[in-house]
Amino acid sequence: MSNSRPKSKCLFVIQDGLGDRPIAALGNRTPLEAAHTPNMDRLIRRGVAGLVDIVAPGVRVGTDIGHLALLGQDLSNGPYGRGPMEAAGVGMMLGHGDVALRFNFATVDRDLTIIDRRAGRIRERVDELCASLSGISVGSDVEVLCVPTTEHRGALLLRGPNLSAEVTDSDPNRAGEGRKVLPIRPRSTNPAAVRTAAILNEVVQKAHAILSRHPVNLDRERRGLPPANAVITRGAGGPREYLNLAKNSGLSIACVSGESTVLGLARLAGVTPLTAPQMTANLGTDLEVKLAVTLNALRRYDMVYLHLKGADIAGHDQQPELKKEFIEKTDRIVGEILRGYSEPVPLFLAFGADHSTPCELAEHSGDPVPVFLAGPSVRTDSVTSYGERACAAGGLGRIRCKDFIATLFDYLT
Amino acid sequence: MSNSRPKSKCLFVIQDGLGDRPIAALGNRTPLEAAHTPNMDRLIRRGVAGLVDIVAPGVRVGTDIGHLALLGQDLSNGPYGRGPMEAAGVGMMLGHGDVALRFNFATVDRDLTIIDRRAGRIRERVDELCASLSGISVGSDVEVLCVPTTEHRGALLLRGPNLSAEVTDSDPNRAGEGRKVLPIRPRSTNPAAVRTAAILNEVVQKAHAILSRHPVNLDRERRGLPPANAVITRGAGGPREYLNLAKNSGLSIACVSGESTVLGLARLAGVTPLTAPQMTANLGTDLEVKLAVTLNALRRYDMVYLHLKGADIAGHDQQPELKKEFIEKTDRIVGEILRGYSEPVPLFLAFGADHSTPCELAEHSGDPVPVFLAGPSVRTDSVTSYGERACAAGGLGRIRCKDFIATLFDYLT
Numbered sequence: 152m153s154n155s156r157p158k159s160k161c162l163f164v165i166q167d168g169l170g171d172r173p174i175a176a177l178g179n180r181t182p183l184e185a186a187h188t189p190n191m192d193r194l195i196r197r198g199v200a201g202l203v204d205i206v207a208p209g210v211r212v213g214t215d216i217g218h219l220a221l222l223g224q225d226l227s228n229g230p231y232g233r234g235p236m237e238a239a240g241v242g243m244m245l246g247h248g249d250v251a252l253r254f255n256f257a258t259v260d261r262d263l264t265i266i267d268r269r270a271g272r273i274r275e276r277v278d279e280l281c282a283s284l285s286g287i288s289v290g291s292d293v294e295v296l297c298v299p300t301t302e303h304r305g306a307l308l309l310r311g312p313n314l315s316a317e318v319t320d321s322d323p324n325r326a327g328e329g330r331k332v333l334p335i336r337p338r339s340t341n342p343a344a345v346r347t348a349a350i351l352n353e354v355v356q357k358a359h360a361i362l363s364r365h366p367v368n369l370d371r372e373r374r375g376l377p378p379a380n381a382v383i384t385r386g387a388g389g390p391r392e393y394l395n396l397a398k399n400s401g402l403s404i405a406c407v408s409g410e411s412t413v414l415g416l417a418r419l420a421g422v423t424p425l426t427a428p429q430m431t432a433n434l435g436t437d438l439e440v441k442l443a444v445t446l447n448a449l450r451r452y453d454m455v456y457l458h459l460k461g462a463d464i465a466g467h468d469q470q471p472e473l474k475k476e477f478i479e480k481t482d483r484i485v486g487e488i489l490r491g492y493s494e495p496v497p498l499f500l501a502f503g504a505d506h507s508t509p510c511e512l513a514e515h516s517g518d519p520v521p522v523f524l525a526g527p528s529v530r531t532d533s534v535t536s537y538g539e540r541a542c543a544a545g546g547l548g549r550i551r552c553k554d555f556i557a558t559l560f561d562y563l564t
Numbered sequence: 565m566s567n568s569r570p571k572s573k574c575l576f577v578i579q580d581g582l583g584d585r586p587i588a589a590l591g592n593r594t595p596l597e598a599a600h601t602p603n604m605d606r607l608i609r610r611g612v613a614g615l616v617d618i619v620a621p622g623v624r625v626g627t628d629i630g631h632l633a634l635l636g637q638d639l640s641n642g643p644y645g646r647g648p649m650e651a652a653g654v655g656m657m658l659g660h661g662d663v664a665l666r667f668n669f670a671t672v673d674r675d676l677t678i679i680d681r682r683a684g685r686i687r688e689r690v691d692e693l694c695a696s697l698s699g700i701s702v703g704s705d706v707e708v709l710c711v712p713t714t715e716h717r718g719a720l721l722l723r724g725p726n727l728s729a730e731v732t733d734s735d736p737n738r739a740g741e742g743r744k745v746l747p748i749r750p751r752s753t754n755p756a757a758v759r760t761a762a763i764l765n766e767v768v769q770k771a772h773a774i775l776s777r778h779p780v781n782l783d784r785e786r787r788g789l790p791p792a793n794a795v796i797t798r799g800a801g802g803p804r805e806y807l808n809l810a811k812n813s814g815l816s817i818a819c820v821s822g823e824s825t826v827l828g829l830a831r832l833a834g835v836t837p838l839t840a841p842q843m844t845a846n847l848g849t850d851l852e853v854k855l856a857v858t859l860n861a862l863r864r865y866d867m868v869y870l871h872l873k874g875a876d877i878a879g880h881d882q883q884p885e886l887k888k889e890f891i892e893k894t895d896r897i898v899g900e901i902l903r904g905y906s907e908p909v910p911l912f913l914a915f916g917a918d919h920s921t922p923c924e925l926a927e928h929s930g931d932p933v934p935v936f937l938a939g940p941s942v943r944t945d946s947v948t949s950y951g952e953r954a955c956a957a958g959g960l961g962r963i964r965c966k967d968f969i970a971t972l973f974d975y976l977t
Contacts, residue, residue: 528585528924530594530931530952546953548962550621557622561930 159526160494161402161454161563162445163501165221166481167214167410168463170507170520170539174471182462182474182510183521184538190486191537194500198525200534201547203555205506209517214463217505218413220552221456222420223396223560232316232388238306239418240411241298245390250309250316250347253300253386256280256362256379257322263332263359263381265323269303270379276367280379281305283361289353297382300411301432307384309350315343315389321355322383332383351384358382395421400560405448408458409436422456432460434477438484446491449498454563466508474510499526501559502537522547522555526562572939573907574815574867574976575858576914578634579894580627580823581876583920583933583952587884595875595887595923596934597951601895603902604950607913611938613947614960616968618919622930627876630918631826633965634869635833636809636973645729645801646825651719653828653837654711658803663722663729663760666713666799669693669792670735672772676745676794678736682716683792689780693792694718696774702766710795713824714845720797722763728756728802734768735796745796764797771795808834813973818861821871822849835869845873847890851897858897859904862911867976879921887923912939914972915950935960935968939975 171181178185205212205220212220215233220226234251238244245251256277258267277299284297284307293311300306317338323330335351337344359381362368368378397404398421406417409430417424425444429437441457448455459481465474492498504520521542523534532546543549547558584594591598618625618633625633628649633639647664651657658664669690671680690712697710697720706724713719730751736743748764750757772794775781781791810817811834819830822843830837838857842850854870861868872894878887905911917933934955936947945959956962960971 528587528922530585530956532953532956544957546956547621548615548956550962554617554621557620557930559622561622561624 159497159499159563160449161499161501161559162449162488163454163456163503163559164481164485165456165458166462166478166502166504167458167460168466168506168508168515169478169504170509170516170518171466171471171474172509172511172518174510177471177475181539182465182471183478184540186475186478186482188478188482188537190482190489191502192535194485194502194525195523195537196535197531198500198523199529199532199547200521200523200542200545201555202519202539202542202545202549203503203522203552204519204549205552207551208519211515211517212506213515214410214412214505215416218416221503221505221556222416222422223399223553223556224394224420226553231391233386233412234306234316235388235390236412236415236419237300237304237386238298238308238415240413240415240424241300241306242418243296243298243306243308245308246310247390248310248312248314250314250387250389252307252351252384254305254307254382254384255322256303256305257332257381257383258377258379259332259359259381265326265330265332265383267377268322268326268383271377273303273371273379277303277305277379279367280362280365283365284358284382287354287357287361289350289357293350295354303379304411305382307354307382309347313343314347315341316347316387317341317344318348318351318387320385321351322385324385332381335384355382355384393419393421397421400564402453402563403451404454404456405452406456406458407441407445407448408432408456410458410460413458417456423452434461434464434473436461438480442484442487442491445488449488449492449494463508466510467513469510469513471510497527499562500524503555519549524559524562529562572910572912572976573862574912574914574972575862575901576867576869576916576972577894577898578869578871579875579891579915579917580871580873581879581919581921581928582891582917583922583929583931584879584884584887585922585924585931587923590884590888594952595878595884596891597953599888599891599895601891601950603895603899604915605948607898607915607938608936608950609948610944611913611936612942612945612960613934613936613955613958614968615932615952615955615958615962616916616935616965617932617962618965620964621932624928624930625919626928627823627825627918628829631829634916634918634969635829635835636812636966636969637807637833639966644804646799647719647729648801648803649825649828649832650713650717650799651711651721651828652831653824653826654713654719655831656709656711656719656721657831658721659723660803661723661725661727663727663800663802665720665764665797667718667720667795667797668735669716669718670745670794670796671790671792672745672794676772678739678743678745678796680790681735681739681796684790686716686784686792690716690718690792692780693775693778696778697771697795700767700770700774702763702770706763708767716792717824718795720767720795722760726756727760728754729760729800730754730757731761731764731800733798734764735798737798745794748797768795768797806832806834810834813977815866815976816864817867817869818865819869819871820854820858820861821845821869823871823873826871830869836865847874847877847886849874851893855897855900855904858901862901862905862907876921879923880926882923882926884923910940912975913937916968932962937972937975942975
């Protein structure tokens with residue numbers, strides 16, 4: 152690819168979980184269709200729209216796979232462990248032989264039956280809880296590191312000889328019906344996997360003992376809050392190769408997000424993560440701060456990914472009205488960015504999502520996501536508003552995420 | 565496939581580099597959209613249109629890959645060396661163990677710094693220069709053949725034992741900034757590759773000595789023209805299997821073109837290359853000659869590929885007006901063919917391109933190319949004019965080149 156300076160800058164707005172289905176309460180429109188989005192509609196009129204399947208039609212993906220695809224990674228080159236992504240989100244990069252896991256702080260009873268998979272979505276003093284787990288003694292040759300990531304989540308890293316990521320999760324992924332913390336098992340007969348599973352089970356046991364008498368939890372119990380008295384782990388993974396998107400494209404690229412997984416993936420893909428404590432990856436995220444950081448990033452980088460989590464949260468919470476309102480807020484931020492942008496080269500805009508989170512499902516679906524590209528010389532189409540059904544008639548047609556990303560970078564380089 | 569006589573003949577018009585982007589100077593239309601093309605528009609009204617990605621959306625390809633796809637070759641079955649294609653373009657087919665390279669005649673100074681990668685786009689007496697290089701002595705067991713192809717380009721063939729195509733280019737692909745002719749290196753530790761690289765470096769050195777005192781170059785220097793005093797090589801390749809499109813389809817097929825690469829690929833694909841010196845593969849090509857050869861070919865063959873290079877040249881030269889005018893000339897030739905066609909079976913028409921060459925880029929892009937098929941029984945759509953954005957709404961949808969070619973042959977056989 153060309154190494155000459157790009158003739159434009161690019162803002163790529165990613166609305167997490169944006170795609171939805173028609174909802175009766177919204178007049179049989181999706182939240183995006185029902186939302187008043189004058190800025191995005193004006194942009195789409197000078198853009199080319201389409202529908203994107205992250206992997207393939209009807210295939211559900213998580214935020215991790217969705218963002219891997221949006222960051223230009225080759226999904227056929229899997230698997231990608233969620234643990235190393237979570238660790239990378241807070242800057243903890245794996246060395247050779249390391250194993251990282253993602254975990255939740257959870258509330259369990261005495262026999263490890265799960266009462267709350269997220270310990271009341273604990274946010275306060277999670278760093279103190281993590282600090283009490285770093286350095287747990289599990290044999291002389293393995294180091295345990297524990298760092299907080301987003302809200303009730305953290306990353307656990309094992310460092311030492313003869314470790315393997317071929318182990319199962321202790322997180323049963325659902326609470327209720329008497330589900331317990333699962334024993335971690337090796338996924339193969341590899342002695343390193345057997346050893347790693349044993350070490351992790353010891354970590355889970357010791358963590359429960361430490362957390363149960365931790366001052367943070369004693370305080371929570373006094374206040375009637377569920378104690379974060381257990382860690383439930385998932386997504387074990389080791390270090391692996393990622394495509395360096397910045398080097399590969401010859402562009403300097405940043406990613407503005409409040410979510411550690413997204414920030415971690417950005418870092419792994421050679422994209423500079425930019426965040427601030429006010430970016431909560433939630434409906435209440437401070438969009439003004441995101442706006443300021445994004446405008447600043449557009450001065451310093453050729454391309455900026457702006458990740459907004461709100462639509463996904465509202466989808467999981469089955470709140471179509473809130474989803475619509477968050478999309479409207481996003482549209483206002485887009486308007487502010489267009490007004491505030493003052494670089495000497497044109498701004499190329501891309502809009503997309505990592506997956507659909509229909510309110511009726513309260514989880515991700517395999518529906519394609521609406522996308523568009525707007526810039527000085529794109530082949531415009533007849534689409535005049537940003538919506539799932541409008542984009543189905545767009546000039547991009549229905550394409551895969553990797554093809555959409557290739558198209559975007561073909562315009563930029 | 566059927567071996568019965570086809571119920572129609574087919575003309576496939578390939579406009580090289582046809583696809584473009586909206587251009588302000590053309591009223592935000594592409595050259596194809598801006599061009600007055602009554603014949604193609606009349607055809608597309610009884611046709612089915614679409615957008616074609618040669619490999620995949622956003623993926624840039626060269627004329628070679630584009631034509632391989634249009635000629636029904638399986639691109640996943642790569643790599644295809646450019647050297648053997650160039651050689652095939654002038655009828656030089658490789659035997660087992662041969663290695664062919666494409667080369668430019670270039671102008672270099674005493675220390676092999678490149679002054680002009682194309683030696684002033686030399687066209688005259690290139691055959692004499694090539695003749696002086698054929699038979700260069702490089703060891704007792706290797707034969708060197710050198711043939712002119714298009715303008716300043718030629719093909720170099722090595723024939724002998726223990727040769728390998730696993731060698732790098734001596735062409736740095738760009739001139740300027742003191743770039744020199746690169747030493748050719750083996751791409752592997754294979755002894756045949758090491759030997760071939762050494763032989764080629766010797767060829768490059770000896771060619772420089774011979775060409776520097778060649779009468780053609782002494783004459784050029786007297787006339788103030790840059791001497792063609794070096795060969796810069798690229799695209800080493802050996803013989804390989806190609807799908808025989810004619811045998812595979814049961815049709816007799818010809819290809820009318822002025823470009824040696826296209827003619828070479830046609831020959832490799834079992835398609836009869838038809839050319840004439842007046843076909844220059846340039847904006848000034850004699851379209852009347854192309855018309856006569858094409859009409860004659862339609863009498864003798866079931867199917868004729870008509871390759872027109874002008875749109876691509878105008879795109880590379882950033883001349884939207886010239887690109888539009890060349891497309892209009894093409895349309896007139898299409899009209900003449902329709903008038904001149906007098907075979908007893910209907911004429912099925914296909915229109916396409918090998919890639920996009922947007923004027924704003926001056927190089928190939930990954931934009932899809934507009935295509936259509938017109939014939940008595942295709943499933944017509946609502947598209948009424950031949951253009952990039954009009955075809956986005958076509959009945960073929962957005963498909964890959966291999967799928968378009970399969971569709972075309974499905975109609976013909």
